[in-house]
Amino acid sequence: MDFIEVRTESFAVAEEFAALRAHNRSDGACAMFVGSVRDFNAGAGVSGLALEHYPGMTQKNLQRIVADARSRWELGRVRLLHRVGPMAVEEDIVFVGVTSSHRQSAFAACHYIMDRLKTEAPFWKLESGDAGDTWVAARDSDRQALEKWQ
Amino acid sequence: MIKVLFFASLRARLGTAEYRLQNFSGSVDELRAHLGEQNPKWQAPLMAADIQAAVNREMASATTSVADGDEVAFFPPVTGG
Numbered sequence: 001m002d003f004i005e006v007r008t009e010s011f012a013v014a015e016e017f018a019a020l021r022a023h024n025r026s027d028g029a030c031a032m033f034v035g036s037v038r039d040f041n042a043g044a045g046v047s048g049l050a051l052e053h054y055p056g057m058t059q060k061n062l063q064r065i066v067a068d069a070r071s072r073w074e075l076g077r078v079r080l081l082h083r084v085g086p087m088a089v090e091e092d093i094v095f096v097g098v099t100s101s102h103r104q105s106a107f108a109a110c111h112y113i114m115d116r117l118k119t120e121a122p123f124w125k126l127e128s129g130d131a132g133d134t135w136v137a138a139r140d141s142d143r144q145a146l147e148k149w150q
Numbered sequence: 151m152i153k154v155l156f157f158a159s160l161r162a163r164l165g166t167a168e169y170r171l172q173n174f175s176g177s178v179d180e181l182r183a184h185l186g187e188q189n190p191k192w193q194a195p196l197m198a199a200d201i202q203a204a205v206n207r208e209m210a211s212a213t214t215s216v217a218d219g220d221e222v223a224f225f226p227p228v229t230g231g
Contacts, residue, residue: 056224117231124230135229
């Protein structure tokens with residue numbers, strides 16, 4: 001069972017965890033990742049950011065990533081939420097939650113989904129802060145992180 | 151007609167989010183060159199080595215073919231998550 005959503009509103013991690021666990025007796029493991037807006041990047045102070053995406057492509061791309069995770073591991077439920085629009089420091093941007101009968105699959109799938117999302121899903125960050133408005137540059141380390149799944 | 155979309159820093163540099171053109175068929179890279187010829191100010195930002203493309207909302211390569219009715223997007227490397 002997959003729940004994949006791109007939205008402007010914030011999300012509550014407790015509610016997401018509850019949705020992953022409710023009436024789910026066969027999965028003993030749940031791994032979750034939350035990515036949030038931090039107050040620095042490339043040495044400059046950041047006060048907030050605006051997240052842009054490619055509406056027609058994003059949902060399809062996230063569905064493919066989750067489907068690929070399911071083909072690699074035995075998974076129960078997957079919840080993937082990503083926010084777009086303006087966000088302040090400390091606000092949560094992305095949530096990935098995965099249940100499975102065993103922890104190895106849950107950990108690995110959660111990690112895999114984030115690594116793919118970071119390099120493939122059509123989202124872009126415009127940060128505002130000390131340096132004015134700056135488009136965030138992609139990192140080589142994100143691309144390298146993907147290599148371990150090949 | 152081909153619908154061309156630009157995102158993020160590329161959209162900001164070109165000063166436009168959407169462009170429509172008639173009578174084109176060729177590869178993604180040929181479309182890029184064609185757009186640069188039609189709009190000389192777009193040449194440098196569009197030709198930047200890190201610019202990626204999607205055709206009909208699927209990631210595309212330089213040689214992916216583009217035909218009438220397609221939606222093509224150009225954008226910098228993604229930075230979500």
